[in-house]
Amino acid sequence: MTAAIGSTHPPLSAPFSPAFPIRSLQDVERLEAVPLAQALPVQSTYEIFRNSAHAFGDKTALSFLPTADPADEPVRWSYAQLLAGIHQTANLLHSLGVGPQDAVAVLLPGCLEYHLALWGGEAAGIVQPLNPLLTPEKLASMLALAGAKVLIAYGEDGDSGFWTKAMGLRNAVPGLHTVLRVAPHGEAPGAAGPLPDGVIDFARRMAQPDDRLVSGRRIAASDIAAYFHTGGTTGAPKLARHSHGAQVFTAWACVQMQGMRPEDAGINGYPLFHVAGVLPGALAALSAGVETIIPTTGLFRNRQVLANYWRLAERYRCTYLSAVPTVLAALANVPLDGADISTLRYCRTGAAILAPELAARFERLFGLHVHESLGMTEMAGISTITPPGVSAPAGCVGWRLPHARLRIVALDAHGNASDREMPPGQPGMVLFHSPNLFSGFLDPADTAKAFTPDGWLATGDLGFIDDQGRLHLSGRSKDLIIRSGHNIDPKVIEDALGAHPAVQLAAAVGAPDAYAGELPVVFATLLPGAQASEAELLDFACAGVDEAVARPRRLTVLETMPVTNVGKIYKPALRLQAACQTVQALVDGACADLDLAARPAVQAEGESAVRVLVEGGDAALADRLRQVLDPLPIKVQVVLSPPGT
Structure with missing residues (x-):
């Protein structure tokens, strides 16, 4: 592919580059001294790719890894090739009748073609990335809500049923008139055989002009670029509308706050149906000339990617994680096993509050301080950032973006945002007003619930601002269970279990897990005189939950449910009990492996930690238990009791 810059396009401008390092709130305010319209003249994501192709040409933009073996050769696309593919994809969609108000759904794993679907889809119409782990019914409802005309789908099932789901959607969504099949990597041309009516081979129809948008479209900053679904893998889906201007601002702000430069490189293992992977993870990098590595179709869900991560970081000389x-x-x-990761200068995390124990462990093992950020779909993927070179405690998610505003307000009697401002250091609900604020949900009723009466986004997050102007998160007003990046609404589990005739109360929480972070578990109390086994109730609850990731892994029947003094179920107590159960199971397993009949006692330590008491002075057992329990994302104290006590 070759990419020429046509004269009918908007004027070119420079790619994004950082003005100066950000080390304080005063530095953020220095950026604001330049009016935003002057600092950021770019109107659309399409312009970002034109600017990058002009500036970086043959420099590598994307490197796709077919396998997780660091010795294998990647498939590389330059910035010029990427722009050419975006033109071809947009022109193909235009030829299929897609216009600026039409949705193009995407059901793909990690691959190069995902970037053609994203950015070509936004250049032609409105892109709608889909979570392939959702049930066919939920996917169909979202396509119908968006009015999607075209679906770009992966041509084999893989572990998520891509192609089977795509064929089912083709029949279930009346307005969906075309499916574009993306051939799996390495598939020989024509190997798929004849395709059904309405299904087109994506690669074969890419013979389109690659130097311009045939439509002649001039995209405004206010034009809608994408629909992203929120609510995680469970609950009723809501489609958040992103404008081009909001996505462009996210990319520009990330470059400024993180000091991103063309010599940088990073592995983007986030799924591209999620804002974290699409906007701060990809668009920001591609706006600044950074090389982005796509680690196999499975991304971070591929355990071999994680097993080889440090060697991959060494091979591609990654500068950020x-x-x-x-x-x-x-x-x-x-373990590093000798991998040279000296090029890594920045490590950033988000999506959930970082456990202090994990932050300390990461720094101890790898010499990498973990910088936290806050992002959300309703703010085009990013809200606050802790920049490189700034050391902050776990739970601190950094400074607001330039030209954004941040407030902390008290909660009202119903747990919603009030209009009472909280002083620095005092917790409350986090509110934002920012240039990357979303354009509302497709359903106006959902939009109304997202904002305060005076137009601020009510995040549902709880936190406070410190004396340096940094935001610290202290919890979530919604008790979501976060399992490997999947947001699980506990109400789905509670409603399913509550339908059992013997159940009086049900409460679902997250139990700590070394790999997934949290796993859903559920507690129940029974009606007076009712009888039901825990196994029976667990089976009943699982049968009522659609998504496999949301099905509870454990159920416990309680005599009484812990409640607050106003009668609300007190979930912190349940989370601690769930943590004790998890620790006890691991302790029992370790003792069984050692053929030990005695089991050390596990008990709550305070309100958020777990204590394991090893009696008799058995130091070897205590060391073994520490090894087993150390990966858990909670604080576990293994205490050795001297002999004879």
Whole structure:
């Protein structure tokens, strides 16, 4: 592919580059001294790719790894090739009748073609990335809600059923008139055989002009670029609308706050149906000339990618690492084995509050301080950032973006945002107003719930601002269970279990897990006189939950449910009990492996930690238990009791 810059396009401007290092709130305010319209003239994501292709040409933009073996050769696309493919994809979609108001759905794993679908889709219409782990019914409802005309789908099932789901959607969504089949990597031309009516081979139809948009479209900053679904893998899906201007601002702000430069390189293992992978993870890098590595179709869900991560970082001379805390927890169990990671200068995480124990462990093992950020779909992927060179405690997610505003307000009697401002150091709900604020949900009723009456985004996050102007998160107003980046609404589990005739109360929480971060578990109390076994209730609850990742792994029947003084179920107590159960199971397993009949006692230590008491002075057992329990993302104290006590 070759990419020429046509004269009918908007004027070219320079790619994004950092003005100066950000080390304080005063530095953020220095950026704001230049009016945003002057600092950021780019109107659309399409312009970002034109600017990058012009500036970087043959420099590598994307490197796809067919396998996780660091010795294998990647497939590389230059910035010029990427722009050419975006033109061809947009022109193909235009030929299929896709216009600026039409949705193009995407059901792909990690691959180069995902970037053609994303950015070509935004140049032609509105792109709608889909989570392949959702049930066919939920996927169909989202396509119908968006009015998707075209679906770009992977041509084999893999582990998520891509192609089977795509064929089912073709029949289930009346307005979906075309499916574009993306051939799996390495598939020989024509190997798929004849395709059904309405299904087109993506590569074969890419013979389109590669130097311009045939439509002649001039994209405005206010035009809608994408629909991203929120609510995680469970619950009723909501489609958040992103404008081109919001996505462009996210890319520019990330470059400024993180000091991103063309010599940087990083592995983007986030799924591209999620804002973290698409915007701060990909668009920001591609706006600044950075090389982005796509680690196999499985991304971070591929355990071999994690097992070889440090060698891959060495091979591609990565300068930054970005991953959610659950992935960091998994990487903490992967030894360096001599890998040279001296090029890594920045490690960033988000999506969940970082456990202090994990942050300390990561720094101890790899010499990498973990910098936290806050991102959300409703703010095009990023809200606050802790920049490189700034050391902050776990739970501190950094400074607001330039030209953004941040407030902390008290909660009202219903747990919603009030209009009472909280002083520095005092916790409350986090509110934002920012240039990358989303354009509302497709459903106006959902939009109304997202904002305060005076137009601020009510995040549902709880936190405070310190004396340096940095945001610290202290919890979530919604008790989501976060399993390997999947947000699970506990109400789905509770509603399923609550339908059992013997159940009086049900409460689902996350139990700590070394790999997934949290696993869903559920507690129940029974109606007076009712009888039901825990196994029976667990089977009943699982049968009522659609998504496999949301099905509870354990159920416990309680005599009484812990409640607050106003009668609300007190979930912190349940989380601690779930943590004790997890630790006890691991302790029992370790003792069984050692043929020990006695089991050390596991008990709560305070309100958030777990204590394991090893009696009799058995130091070897205590050391073994520490090894087993150390990967858990909670604080576990193994205490050795002297003989005779």
